[in-house]
Structure formats: C-alpha cells, structure tokens
Amino acid sequence: MSAPAVRLVDVHKAYRRGAQRVPVLAGLSFDIAEGEFLALMGPSGSGKSTLLNLIAGLDRADSGAVIVAGENLGKLPERLLADWRASHVGFIFQFYNLMPVLTAFENVQLPLLLTDLPRRERRAHVEHALALVGLADRMTHFPNELSGGQQQRVAIARALITDPPLIVADEPTGDLDRDSATEVLGMLQRLNRELGKTIIMVTHDQRAADHAHTIMRLEKGVLWSRDQNAAAVPGRAG
Amino acid sequence: MFFLAMVWRNAWRHKLRSALTLVGLVVALLAFGLLLTVVDAWYQGVNASSDKRLVTRHSVSLVFPLPLNYLGKIRAIEGVRATTYENWFGGIYKEPKNFFPQFAVDARTFLQIYPEFRLSDAERDAFLRDRKGAIVGRKTAENYGLKVGDNITLKGTIFPGDWDFVLRGIYTGGRESTDESQFFFHWQYLDEVVRQRQGARRASLVGLYVSEVEDADDIARIAAAIDAQFANSPAETRSETEKAFQLGFVSMSEALVAAIRAVSYLVILIILAVMANTMAMTARERRAEYATLRALGFAPPFLATLIFAESLLLALLGGLLALGLTYPVAALFGQAVSKFIPHFVVSPQTSLLQLAAALAVGLLAALIPAWRAARVNIVAGLRAVA
Numbered sequence: 001m002s003a004p005a006v007r008l009v010d011v012h013k014a015y016r017r018g019a020q021r022v023p024v025l026a027g028l029s030f031d032i033a034e035g036e037f038l039a040l041m042g043p044s045g046s047g048k049s050t051l052l053n054l055i056a057g058l059d060r061a062d063s064g065a066v067i068v069a070g071e072n073l074g075k076l077p078e079r080l081l082a083d084w085r086a087s088h089v090g091f092i093f094q095f096y097n098l099m100p101v102l103t104a105f106e107n108v109q110l111p112l113l114l115t116d117l118p119r120r121e122r123r124a125h126v127e128h129a130l131a132l133v134g135l136a137d138r139m140t141h142f143p144n145e146l147s148g149g150q151q152q153r154v155a156i157a158r159a160l161i162t163d164p165p166l167i168v169a170d171e172p173t174g175d176l177d178r179d180s181a182t183e184v185l186g187m188l189q190r191l192n193r194e195l196g197k198t199i200i201m202v203t204h205d206q207r208a209a210d211h212a213h214t215i216m217r218l219e220k221g222v223l224w225s226r227d228q229n230a231a232a233v234p235g236r237a238g
Numbered sequence: 239m240f241f242l243a244m245v246w247r248n249a250w251r252h253k254l255r256s257a258l259t260l261v262g263l264v265v266a267l268l269a270f271g272l273l274l275t276v277v278d279a280w281y282q283g284v285n286a287s288s289d290k291r292l293v294t295r296h297s298v299s300l301v302f303p304l305p306l307n308y309l310g311k312i313r314a315i316e317g318v319r320a321t322t323y324e325n326w327f328g329g330i331y332k333e334p335k336n337f338f339p340q341f342a343v344d345a346r347t348f349l350q351i352y353p354e355f356r357l358s359d360a361e362r363d364a365f366l367r368d369r370k371g372a373i374v375g376r377k378t379a380e381n382y383g384l385k386v387g388d389n390i391t392l393k394g395t396i397f398p399g400d401w402d403f404v405l406r407g408i409y410t411g412g413r414e415s416t417d418e419s420q421f422f423f424h425w426q427y428l429d430e431v432v433r434q435r436q437g438a439r440r441a442s443l444v445g446l447y448v449s450e451v452e453d454a455d456d457i458a459r460i461a462a463a464i465d466a467q468f469a470n471s472p473a474e475t476r477s478e479t480e481k482a483f484q485l486g487f488v489s490m491s492e493a494l495v496a497a498i499r500a501v502s503y504l505v506i507l508i509i510l511a512v513m514a515n516t517m518a519m520t521a522r523e524r525r526a527e528y529a530t531l532r533a534l535g536f537a538p539p540f541l542a543t544l545i546f547a548e549s550l551l552l553a554l555l556g557g558l559l560a561l562g563l564t565y566p567v568a569a570l571f572g573q574a575v576s577k578f579i580p581h582f583v584v585s586p587q588t589s590l591l592q593l594a595a596a597l598a599v600g601l602l603a604a605l606i607p608a609w610r611a612a613r614v615n616i617v618a619g620l621r622a623v624a
C-alpha cells in the first residue's frame with residue numbers, strides 16, 4: 001500500500017484561556033490510510049474538532065508533526081497552507097456553511113474560482129457535481145430555499161468540486177433528520193467507495209459512525225480505541 | 239462579474255439597514271454640498287471684485303458719509319484713472335420682504351468703472367437721459383416681473399418719502415459671478431430730492447467713492463495717497479481694494495462662515511461614524527462566512543476586498559444620489575434665498591468634494607472591519623456558527 005493519507009507524530013495542542021493552558025491533544029500518533037473512511041467519536045470536549053482542524057490545515061499543532069498527503073503542514077507558511085487546503089481538502093460542516101447570497105451553483109463553484117479553470121469548464125464541473133448529489137434541478141436556488149439535507153448535499157458538492165483526496169466532515173449529520181442524515185451518509189460512502197476519497201468524519205451518532213470502516217474514539221485528548229467496523233462494507237484500505 | 243454580484247447581493251442582505259444608511263449618506267452629502275455652496279456664495283462678492291478698483295469710505299464707519307467735494311481731490315491723485323461715487327439707498331419695494339440692493343450712483347462714471355453690468359446701447363442711453371431713470375439686474379427683474387418702461391416706487395428708509403423711478407434698462411452680468419439682483423438710479427436725483435425735502439445740510443454727501451487705478455500693482459500707494467489727502471480733516475477716509483472691502487464685509491461674518499464650514503465637515507464625520515458602525519456590524523455577523531471562505535482557501539485580501547467593495551458601493555451610490563439631488567435642491571434653495579444670496583450656484587469643486595467625501599467615507603468605514611475580517615481566526619470563526 002502507498003504512504004498513509006494522514007500521519008500524526010506525537011501531536012500536542014493546547015488552548016490558552018487567559019493565563020491558563022488547557023491541554024486538548026496530548027501526544028497523539030497514528031496513521032490514516034489512503035481511501036479510508038474513518039469516524040471519529042468521543043465525548044464532547046474530547047478534542048475531536050481540534051484534531052480534525054489540525055489534519056485539515058485550519059490550525060497548527062503546538063508540537064509534533066501533522067503530515068497529510070505527504071506534506072508536513074507545520075512547515076507550510078500561512079499563504080501556502082491556504083493554497084494547499086484549496087487543492088487537498090474538501091470541507092463539510094455541521095451547519096453547511098454555505099454563502100447565503102450565492103445560489104447552489106455559485107456556492108459549489110466557489111472553490112473553483114481559486115483555480116484558473118475557464119468559465120465553461122467550471123460550469124461543466126459544477127453541473128456534474130450537483131448532479132452527483134441529486135440537485136441538478138436546484139442549481140439556481142439560494143440556501144434558504146433548500147432543506148437542511150439539500151443544503152448539506154450542496155456542501156458535499158462544494159467539497160468535492162476541486163477533486164481533493166481528503167474530505168473532512170465535522171458532524172455532517174448533526175443538524176439533520178434521520179432520512180436526510182442517511183442520504184448524506186450514503187453519499188459520503190459513495191465518495192469513498194467510488195471516487196476513492198479519504199474521509200474523516202466526526203460524529204456523536206453511532207448509526208452515522210456505522211457507515212465508516214474504522215471508528216476511532218478519543219477521550220481527553222488521547223486515542224482511546226480504534227476498531228474495524230464489522231458492519232461496514234470493506235473499502236479499499238486494508 | 240461574479241465578485242460584483244456577490245458584493246451587490248451582500249450589500250442588500252439587510253434591506254432596511256442598507257436603505258437607512260443610504261438615506262443617511264444622501265442627506266449628509268446633500269447637506270455638505272449645500273453648506274459648501276453657502277460658503278461659496280458668501281465669497282462670491284469677493285471673487286466678483288476687480289483688482290483695479292479702490293473703495294474709499296469714511297474712516298470711522300460706512301454709515302458716515304463723505305462730502306462730494308472729495309471727488310475732485312481723489313481724481314487729481316496720480317494713478318487714478320476714474321472715480322465714481324454712490325449711496326446705499328435701502329428702499330422698500332411694495333413690501334419689506336421684497337429685498338434687493340439699491341444704490342444711487344453717478345451713472346456715467348459708474349457704468350465706465352463697472353463694465354460687468356451690461357446694457358444694450360439703447361437702454362444705456364435711455365437711462366443716462368432720464369433723471370428719474372433706473373436700471374435693475376435680470377434676476378430682480380424676473381423675480382418681480384419688471385419690464386423696461388415700468389414705473390417703480392420705492393419707499394425710502396434712510397431717505398424718507400416715496401421715490402418714483404422709470405425702469406430704463408435691465409442689465410445682465412458680464413461674468414458668472416456678477417450680482418444680477420441690484421437696482422441703480424441717478425445720484426443726482428437723490429441729491430436733488432434730499433436737498434428739497436431735508437435741506438442743504440443733508441445734501442452733497444456720498445457713501446463711497448470707487449476709483450479705478452491705472453496699474454493694479456500701484457494700488458497700495460494710491461490708497462495711501464488718498465487717505466493722506468484727507469488726514470486731519472473732519473471726515474478722514476479709509477481706502478482699500480475692492481477685494482479687501484468686500485472681505486471686510488465678509489469678515490464681519492467670518493466666524494459664521496468658519497462655523498458653517500466646520501459643520502459641513504462635521505456632518506461628514508457623523509455619517510462616517512454611522513457607516514463605520516454599519517460595516518462593523520455587517521462584518522461581525524459574517525464572521526463565520528469569512529472563516530468558511532478562508533477554510534476554502536481564499537486569502538485575507540479577498541475578504542478585505544469584499545468588505546471594501548461593499549462599503550464603497552454603498553458610499554458611491556449615496557454619493558451619486560446626493561450629487562444628483564444637490565442641483566435641484568440648490569436651485570430651489572437658491573430661489574428662496576436669491577434676495578440675500580445672489581449667486582447660489584453649486585460649483586464643480588463642490589460636486590467633486592461631495593464625491594470625494596463619499597469615497598473617503600466608504601473607504602474609512604471599511605478600514606477596521608476589513609482589517610478584522612482579514613485577520614479572522616478560522617477555527618474561532620467556524621466555532622462561531624455552532
């Protein structure tokens with residue numbers, strides 16, 4: 001198998017609250033293989049979002065190395081880190097984080113504006129991505145004209161529009177009803193299975209986690225357990 | 239194109255807030271323009287003055303007259319090309335509210351020294367021939383529907399009694415800044431009637447002498463020579479350039495003009511505060527969106543540009559609306575005050591200043607919000623949603 005998609009080596013992270021240092025991640029080390037669908041679970045405040053943000057290049061570790069797609073993120077200056085995110089990571093948020101003034105089409109197109117893709121090709125890409133999430137007929141709708149599930153599907157289309165190898169999702173179904181959640185999770189599974197995306201998903205919901213290959217549990221900033229998920233169809237990662 | 243659409247839609251997300259801000263901008267910039275125009279109009283008299291004209295008046299105050307026999311002595315001074323004299327009349331036309339400046343002038347020399355009061359040759363001749371003749375500026379003629387040949391009666395305030403005139407001409411201004419509201423008649427007519435009604439003691443007195451000099455550079459020396467001529471006489475004189483004389487008038491109200499000017503800029507400062515508050519509020523509400531854009535890979539300058547563009551868009555919109563409104567409003571305002579402020583016209587500089595003020599407000603209002611947005615902490619910004 002090729003090099004891991006994600007490698008963490010003795011990662012520490014603390015937040016400063018006034019004069020106080022609040023340690024959140026205390027010496028985490030693990031690999032995530034390419035093509036893996038990993039669910040990150042754990043009690044509230046255990047550091048799941050913090051960990052995800054480090055892997056996605058949104059935040060920096062205090063010490064240790066975060067190596068994603070072969071890149072040591074701690075060594076990238078801010079400017080290059082932003083470019084790296086744009087081309088390597090697709091983001092899915094609990095509250096979708098779509099731009100309310102942009103249509104579904106424009107929201108999905110947003111990351112492509114950072115590339116030099118010509119307009120016509122951008123259009124084709126966006127239409128294809130929206131068709132993939134079943135929203136070909138909602139292109140000119142604004143977020144407030146879409147249901148929560150539809151908005152999250154737009155966000156998924158936006159996350160995969162630049163064809164990044166890694167998709168991070170922080171509680172992507174946290175704000176959705178059961179049916180919409182199942183739909184979104186099915187879609188993530190397809191991205192993983194059919195397009196080979198490595199997916200890291202934070203969730204509180206065991207049923208959501210059951211869609212992943214691997215379930216990783218975090219407790220007070222340390223890795224508590226890492227289990228293969230028997231229920232999930234085995235992916236390409238071993 | 240996409241960027242502009244995004245900015246435009248962002249600007250109208252809170253329609254009421256943006257509309258109110260826009261109204262504030264328009265009102266403030268309009269007030270700014272009108273106040274500057276008032277100040278301009280104030281100085282217009284000064285700008286209309288000639289740098290070759292010298293005004294001689296009583297050294298104590300304008301209200302004291304000078305004897306007519308000074309005329310020959312002033313004319314005799316070297317460098318003086320011509321001298322005329324005049325009296326402020328201060329009469330009432332029908333009703334006290336109908337104000338326009340009236341002067342008794344020595345018509346022939348007056349028209350020679352003031353070529354900017356333009357008459358046709360026929361009107362000029364008719365005026366000079368008629369002892370009771372008068373001429374009036376185009377603006378006042380229009381205001382009161384006066385036509386050549388009309389009989390006009392003024393009720394004297396300084397010079398009691400009714401005064402009858404025949405309108406012999408309507409002058410137009412030779413320059414944009416020429417005051418077209420004044421009324422002139424023959425000093426000789428005034429003097430004759432005063433002599434009849436009040437006796438010789440009140441006659442042969444003039445309010446001002448105005449001399450035209452041959453060389454503008456020599457004007458200070460000539461002024462000094464005139465005043466020296468009458469030093470130690472019962473009526474000492476004070477001579478100054480027409481510009482200085484007009485400025486003297488203006489400077490009586492210099493503090494007022496300074497206040498008006500200060501207020502005009504204060505208005506801009508206030509709207510800047512309002513606008514900055516709007517933009518700060520807007521940017522704070524969109525913190526999560528900025529964090530999202532940053533997560534997606536957009537750089538801080540992009541966010542700053544978004545905010546600057548939105549602020550400038552509102553400011554420019556307000557500026558253009560205000561600019562468009564200033565002309566009709568100034569015209570209406572000018573009509574209402576034309577009797578007191580003869581030249582109420584919005585200058586191109588004022589329009590430019592308005593536009594510059596609008597853009598400055600747009601830029602400055604966005605400064606802090608843009609700086610903050612550019613520095614938004616992605617992780618904290620994303621947490622702001624949840």
Ligand SMILES: Nc1ncnc2c1ncn2[C@@H]1O[C@H](COP(=O)(O)OP(=O)(O)OP(=O)(O)O)[C@@H](O)[C@H]1O
Pocket residue numbers: 015016017022024042043044045046047048049050051618
């Ligand atoms: N910006 C911050 N400043 C200070 N403390 C922070 C900050 N962000 C997170 N923390 C703290 O770090 C710890 C871990 O936070 P994190 O958001 O990673 O938890 P989580 O596992 O994602 O929790 P949840 O399930 O509630 O989302 C918490 O105790 C939290 O209060």
Ligand SMILES: [Mg+2]
Pocket residue numbers: 048049050170
């Ligand atoms: Mg979290």
